[in-house]
Amino acid sequence: MYVCINFKNMYSYKKISYQMEEVMSMIFHGMKLVKSLESSLPEKPPESLLTSLDEIVKTFSDANERLKMLLEIKNSETALNKTKPVIVSVANQMLMQMEPGLMQEYWLRYGGSTSSQGTEAMFQTQLMAVDGGGERNLTAAVERSGASGSSTPRQRRRKDEGEEQTVLVAALRTGNTDLPPDDNHTWRKYGQKEILGSRFPRAYYRCTHQKLYNCPAKKQVQRLNDDPFTFRVTYRGSHTCYNSTAPTASSATPSTIPISSVTTGHSVDYGLAVVDMADVMFGSGGVGTNMDFIFPKNDPS
DNA sequence: TTAATTTGACCCTA
DNA sequence: TAGGGTCAAATTAA
Numbered sequence: 038m039y040v041c042i043n044f045k046n047m048y049s050y051k052k053i054s055y056q057m058e059e060v061m062s063m064i065f066h067g068m069k070l071v072k073s074l075e076s077s078l079p080e081k082p083p084e085s086l087l088t089s090l091d092e093i094v095k096t097f098s099d100a101n102e103r104l105k106m107l108l109e110i111k112n113s114e115t116a117l118n119k120t121k122p123v124i125v126s127v128a129n130q131m132l133m134q135m136e137p138g139l140m141q142e143y144w145l146r147y148g149g150s151t152s153s154q155g156t157e158a159m160f161q162t163q164l165m166a167v168d169g170g171g172e173r174n175l176t177a178a179v180e181r182s183g184a185s186g187s188s189t190p191r192q193r194r195r196k197d198e199g200e201e202q203t204v205l206v207a208a209l210r211t212g213n214t215d216l217p218p219d220d221n222h223t224w225r226k227y228g229q230k231e232i233l234g235s236r237f238p239r240a241y242y243r244c245t246h247q248k249l250y251n252c253p254a255k256k257q258v259q260r261l262n263d264d265p266f267t268f269r270v271t272y273r274g275s276h277t278c279y280n281s282t283a284p285t286a287s288s289a290t291p292s293t294i295p296i297s298s299v300t301t302g303h304s305v306d307y308g309l310a311v312v313d314m315a316d317v318m319f320g321s322g323g324v325g326t327n328m329d330f331i332f333p334k335n336d337p338s
Numbered sequence: 339t340t341a342a343t344t345t346g347a348c349c350c351t352a
Numbered sequence: 353t354a355g356g357g358t359c360a361a362a363t364t365a366a
Contacts, residue, residue: 226343228358241357245342257357 067096201273208266222276224256236262246278253277 070093074081081089206220224242232239237260244252253274261267 225341227360229344230356233355239356243358 067093067100070096200275201271203269203271205261206268206270208260208268220270222254232259234262235259237265244276244278250278 070089074086074089074093223245225245225247226240226242228241229238230241239257239259242256242258244254246252247254254276255273257271257273259269259271261269
């Protein structure tokens with residue numbers, strides 16, 4: 038199952054996008070202050086401590102206020118523009134510029150909500166089930182599986198490896214179309230299998246840093262039977278290699294993600310598209326071209 | 339030379 | 353027992 042979000046009113050969406058960047062930068066500034074305070078905590082005199090705390094509180098409080106205002110704007114626009122969800126095929130084109138794994142990465146890196154309900158409410162998304170070429174609205178959650186299992190861990194477990202997320206990703210139309218688009222992580226292919234009932238084999242990847250950093254992230258990539266230009270990518274496990282080998286997105290502006298492959302991996306080049314987090318957070322509007330994204334709804338972490 | 343991919347065999351689960 | 357997931361030796365690419 039996948040989440041589709043409509044982005045319509047490009048004008049207000051850009052304004053909000055800009056404001057959201059400001060909020061994000063305020064939050065990051067606050068975090069910086071906290072870190073700075075933390076490092077100098079033992080020798081800080083009470084007066085200086087008070088000043089620092091005041092500044093931190095004010096920064097986060099300002100960010101909070103600004104965010105509330107943005108949400109109000111967003112909600113009022115949503116009420117005015119009840120739009121019909123557009124289906125995955127349209128999204129394929131957008132995915133050439135931005136693909137779901139990056140949203141997952143963004144949340145992981147920049148502290149997305151740990152509450153899927155909160156995220157759900159904020160985005161007011163519409164869930165859509167995509168089954169091959171068919172479509173139907175659903176209100177179920179994004180695929181999760183393997184939460185339970187036997188209590189005796191074994192070396193080669195499959196069913197209780199934690200959360201699983203499935204997303205659709207557009208295949209490249211040029212170059213090596215066999216490769217799924219880069220998702221800003223480096224993956225090593227460790228297997229490929231013919232799957233019963235599937236026209237195309239399923240490829241198995243794990244994080245390149247699995248051994249070095251004990252990173253458990255894995256993904257499966259498979260072309261859809263009825264749409265060879267779309268990959269179904271299933272992510273399992275979260276990356277634990279961020280702190281040590283983080284791709285450069287974290288060093289960029291917090292609200293932007295470079296989509297070209299900044300690490301090695303498959304050398305798929307998309308140019309350098311930039312994705313605003315606010316684009317995703319406040320993406321419903323009135324006039325303009327539909328822009329649809331698909332990304333995992335639940336909190337990937 | 340090193341790292342990544344391929345692929346047949348093995349293991350695990352339903 | 354079948355099907356899916358993983359391992360690891362062999363092969364290929366950089």
